[in-house]
Amino acid sequence: RYSRLSQHTSMGSSETDLSLSKVPDSTDRPFKATESISYKGLWKVHGILAVIAWGVLVPTAISVSxxxxxxxxxxxxxxxxxxxxxxxSIIMIVVFAIAL
Structure with a gap:
């Protein structure tokens, strides 16, 4: 194992031609609202559970002690x-799972 960092001994560069890439526009195909997934409900559940865990349960547990x-x-x-x-802790595991 090396105990100190050293400077890189090799360098390089590259070029990418972005003129060949195709950017989709509205004429390619119409947008359908059913294709988008709304996560608004999940974010609300995430926030409510986090508030219950950190705003109610943890302070109450500390107060009891x-x-x-x-x-x-x-x-x-x-x-x-x-x-x-x-x-x-269980609620926070659920909160993190929802956030993923």
Whole structure:
């Protein structure tokens, strides 16, 4: 393994003739609205789930942990804390899957 970077020893250039490429225009074929897929609904679901996870579940999980001394001694604050964080993790996996 090399511990330092060195300058490249070879260089080069190339040319591409773009005059031969064909750009489609409106005369090639008519656009059909059914050909386009709308992701607006998926983006809304993505945003709503992210807000639920990061805006509600995670702050609530943190609050449950920080305020544990105020609860009765038999209150299972740690189980609630873990459950909320686990649920937010599952939701975030879904959020990332939707974003792909």
């Amino acid at each position: 920080l305020l544990r001394d105020l609860y009765p001694s038999n209150f299972p604050w740690f189980k609630v804390h873990v459950a909320l964080n686990g649920l937010s």
